[in-house]
Structure formats: C-alpha cells, structure tokens
Amino acid sequence: xxxxxxxxxxxxxxxxxxxLNAIKAGNDSEIKVLVDSxxxxxxxxxxxxNRGWTVADITDESxxxxxxxxxx
Amino acid sequence: MKNFLAGRWGIIGVGxxxxxxxxxxxxxxxxxxMGVCVACFERDIAGALGLxxxxxxxxxxxxxxxxVLGALIAAYLFREFRxxxxxxxxxxxxxxxxAMIGALVFLGCPWRAALRLAGGDGSAIFGLLGLGVxxxxxxxxxxxxxxxxxxxxxxVAAGWMLPLMMLGLLVLMFIFPAVSGEAKSGxxxxxxxxxxxxxxxxxxxxxxxxFIGFIAQRSRFCTMGAVRDLVLFxxxxxxxGFIALIVAxxxxxxLFGQFHPGFEGQPVAHTMQIWNFAGMMLAGLAFCxxxxxxxxxxxxxxxxxxxxxxxxxxxxxxxxxxxxxxxASSPAGVGxxxxxxxxxxxxxxxxxxxxxxxxxx
Numbered sequence: 001x002x003x004x005x006x007x008x009x010x011x012x013x014x015x016x017x018x019x020l021n022a023i024k025a026g027n028d029s030e031i032k033v034l035v036d037s038x039x040x041x042x043x044x045x046x047x048x049x050n051r052g053w054t055v056a057d058i059t060d061e062s063x064x065x066x067x068x069x070x071x072x
Numbered sequence: 073m074k075n076f077l078a079g080r081w082g083i084i085g086v087g088x089x090x091x092x093x094x095x096x097x098x099x100x101x102x103x104x105x106m107g108v109c110v111a112c113f114e115r116d117i118a119g120a121l122g123l124x125x126x127x128x129x130x131x132x133x134x135x136x137x138x139x140v141l142g143a144l145i146a147a148y149l150f151r152e153f154r155x156x157x158x159x160x161x162x163x164x165x166x167x168x169x170x171a172m173i174g175a176l177v178f179l180g181c182p183w184r185a186a187l188r189l190a191g192g193d194g195s196a197i198f199g200l201l202g203l204g205v206x207x208x209x210x211x212x213x214x215x216x217x218x219x220x221x222x223x224x225x226x227x228v229a230a231g232w233m234l235p236l237m238m239l240g241l242l243v244l245m246f247i248f249p250a251v252s253g254e255a256k257s258g259x260x261x262x263x264x265x266x267x268x269x270x271x272x273x274x275x276x277x278x279x280x281x282x283f284i285g286f287i288a289q290r291s292r293f294c295t296m297g298a299v300r301d302l303v304l305f306x307x308x309x310x311x312x313g314f315i316a317l318i319v320a321x322x323x324x325x326x327l328f329g330q331f332h333p334g335f336e337g338q339p340v341a342h343t344m345q346i347w348n349f350a351g352m353m354l355a356g357l358a359f360c361x362x363x364x365x366x367x368x369x370x371x372x373x374x375x376x377x378x379x380x381x382x383x384x385x386x387x388x389x390x391x392x393x394x395x396x397x398x399x400a401s402s403p404a405g406v407g408x409x410x411x412x413x414x415x416x417x418x419x420x421x422x423x424x425x426x427x428x429x430x431x432x433x
Contacts, residue, residue, distance in 0.1 A: 009222030038152050
C-alpha cells in the first residue's frame with residue numbers, strides 16, 4: 001500500500017511533521033509525499049533518511065515534487 | 073543540482089561566515105554586539121521613515137535591504153523564486169508585530185542574542201533561554217495541529233513587492249544621504265547619536281547584506297528553526313549553523329578585541345533578566361508560530377513569499393508601536409509599558425496557537 005501525503009502549499013515544519021506522522025502510523029511500506037518547494041523537498045528527504053527510510057524516487061513537475069520513499 | 077550549502081558542512085560554513093561578518097561590521101562601525109540584528113535594524117528603518125520618533129534609532133540599515141535582495145538574486149539564479157501568499161496574512165502581521173515588541177524588550181533578535189553572547193554579554197543567556205522556551209511552547213502547538221494553512225501561487229509581481237520596497241528604500245538613501253549634523257535629510261530621519269548613528273559604510277553594509285542574503289537563502293539558515301527542529305525532530309542540522317555563528321563570532325571578537333565578558337555596562341543591553349527572558353520568550357513563540365526567525369522571514373520574502381513579507385511589515389509596525397508607546401527597553405531597563413506589552417503579546421500568541429488548527433491531511 002502506498003500512502004500519499006499532500007503537503008503542497010505548506011511550509012516548514014508541516015511537510016516534515018506530516019511525513020513523520022505517516023511513518024509513525026506504521027501502516028505503509030511506501031509513502032508518497034507531495035511538496036511544492038525545494039526546501040520542503042530537502043527537509044522531507046532529510047527527515048526520511050533520519051528515520052531509516054530510503055528515498056526511492058523524486059519527480060519534478062514544474063516545481064511540484066513527488067517524493068516516493070520506502071521503508072528500510 | 074546538489075545544493076552544497078544546504079548540506080551539513082554548508083550550513084556550518086554559512087553560520088561561521090555570518091558570525092565573522094557580523095563581528096567585522098561591528099569593527100567597521102555598527103553598534104556593539106549588533107553587527108547584524110534583524111529586529112534592531114528593522115526598528116531603525118521604522119525610525120528612519122519617521123514611523124516612530126526615537127531619535128537615537130533612526131537609520132535605513134542597508135544590511136536588511138541586502139538580505140532581501142541577496143535572497144532574491146539567489147532564488148532567481150537557482151530557479152527557486154516562487155511567488156506565493158495567502159496563508160493567514162493578517163495573523164502573520166500580528167505575530168510579526170508582537171515578535172518585534174518582545175525582541176525590543178530584550179533588545180535584540182535571535183541573531184543579536186547570539187552575537188551578544190559571543191561578545192561576552194551574560195544577559196544574552198537569559199534571552200536565549202527565553203527564546204528556547206518560547207519556541208518549545210510553539211512546538212507544542214505544532215504537535216497539536218496548529219498551522220496557518222496552505223499558500224497559493226500568485227503573480228510574479230506580488231512576490232516582488234517587498235524586494236521593490238527595499239529597492240525603494242535604497243534609492244531614498246542615495247537621493248537623501250546623511251548630512252553631517254542634520255537629523256533629517258529630505259524625507260529620511262538620521263540619528264545624530266545613539267545606536268542609530270553607529271553604522272559601517274553604506275556600500276560595505278549593503279555588500280555584506282547581499283552576500284549573507286545570498287548564502288542564507290541557499291542554506292535555509294534559520295535561528296528559530298534551529299531550536300524548533302531540535303525540539304520537534306531531534307534534528308541538529310540548523311542548530312549546527314546557529315552554534316557555528318556563535319563560535320565564529322566569538323573567535324572573531326577575540327581577534328578584533330571586541331570580547332568583553334560581564335553583565336553590567338554591555339552595549340545596548342539591560343540587566344533586568346526576567347524581562348530579558350520573557351521578552352525573548354514572546355519573540356520565540358511568535359517566530360515559531362510564524363515559521364521562521366526574522367532573518368529567515370526576510371530571505372523567504374526575497375524568494376517570493378508574500379506571507380513572510382507581511383510578517384516583516386508587521387515587525388516594522390511593531391517597532392513603531394514599541395517606541396511610540398514606550399514598550400521598548402533601553403540600557404536603563406524596560407520601558408514604562410514593556411511588561412504589560414509582553415503579557416498581552418503572550419496572551420495573543422496563545423490565542424492564535426489554541427484557535428488556529430486546521431486539518432490538512
């Protein structure tokens with residue numbers, strides 16, 4: 001199951017908070033996070049790595065990023 | 073493209089560079105332990121425009137102009153200019169105003185709190201503790217679902233509003249330069265004595281401001297975020313930059329002969345420690361609820377964030393209230409209504425924190 005977290009339009013620390021909440025919920029082995037700034041992308045990726053998740057893919061569509069991360 | 077400055081050594085490097093440049097600005101004429109102080113400098117700008125008439129703190133600080141325009145240049149060069157607004161702007165204005173009121177009870181923003189410590193001012197410890205507690209309270213609200221809602225993309229011109237205002241201020245400085253012995257030049261007020269009369273040469277201040285704005289935009293340097301991320305996520309990333317700033321400024325102060333340890337007689341500071349603590353607690357809470365320290369708000373405004381720009385204008389308005397209403401401290405101690413203002417500010421921030429929760433999942 002892939003859970004999608006939509007953090008577009010939100011600024012720090014909301015995207016990270018939402019990502020960590022999704023990780024903590026523990027239901028999903030793959031999470032997709034949508035953000036719309038470079039800063040949020042960096043912060044979400046850094047937070048995911050800190051929690052032992054791997055960023056598998058980032059797609060950029062005119063400044064909107066979709067970050068796919070996997071457990072472990 | 074990999075953004076080196078946003079990495080671990082990048083943020084440490086940026087903090088160190090800011091610390092050294094701040095000490096250098098003091099050496100070149102800025103007031104003691106005030107190489108860079110976003111709150112003090114915005115307050116001086118409010119004074120230069122006549123929004124308050126405290127004669128000792130009136131000067132258009134080119135550093136602030138540089139911060140915004142440096143961030144703007146970096147944002148354009150790296151394709152990060154993103155005009156956006158609409159996340160509760162009026163709330164951000166109020167938070168900016170009370171952040172400034174709290175900062176002026178302490179006499180400094182988080183940047184200056186760090187620089188005061190690096191210059192040996194022991195009272196800064198109480199300010200930094202207050203800052204930490206204020207931000208910690210803010211993180212409790214964040215955990216409880218507090219947020220000001222989503223922004224929306226907007227016209228490029230909207231993102232340019234604050235940068236254009238800063239350009240306008242710079243133009244005014246060139247049209248109406250300081251005249252020796254005159255308290256007013258054209259439309260601008262200039263302090264003849266006090267901190268407002270102490271400044272590094274204009275072009276040097278502007279150049280250093282532009283440079284700091286540029287590297288701070290790239291590195292996402294934020295003093296409030298440093299404490300917030302540590303408390304909220306146990307992330308040391310931004311904190312390593314903040315600590316680097318203090319250490320670098322300390323070393324530079326030692327080299328420049330600017331380190332004078334003690335509590336009494338420190339430049340532009342008072343020793344009423346409870347209010348040093350409480351003023352910064354209010355400021356820290358307001359910064360946390362608004363999502364950035366005053367420096368970060370300038371850099372965000374430079375990359376097109378209209379809500380951050382509103383926060384900046386709130387701070388400038390707050391500075392005007394601070395001096396017109398007798399809320400700001402002086403080296404003699406807190407102003408006649410400073411204590412009441414801190415209490416009201418805390419109540420307002422708590423009201424905002426408790427009431428503004430929005431489900432965004």
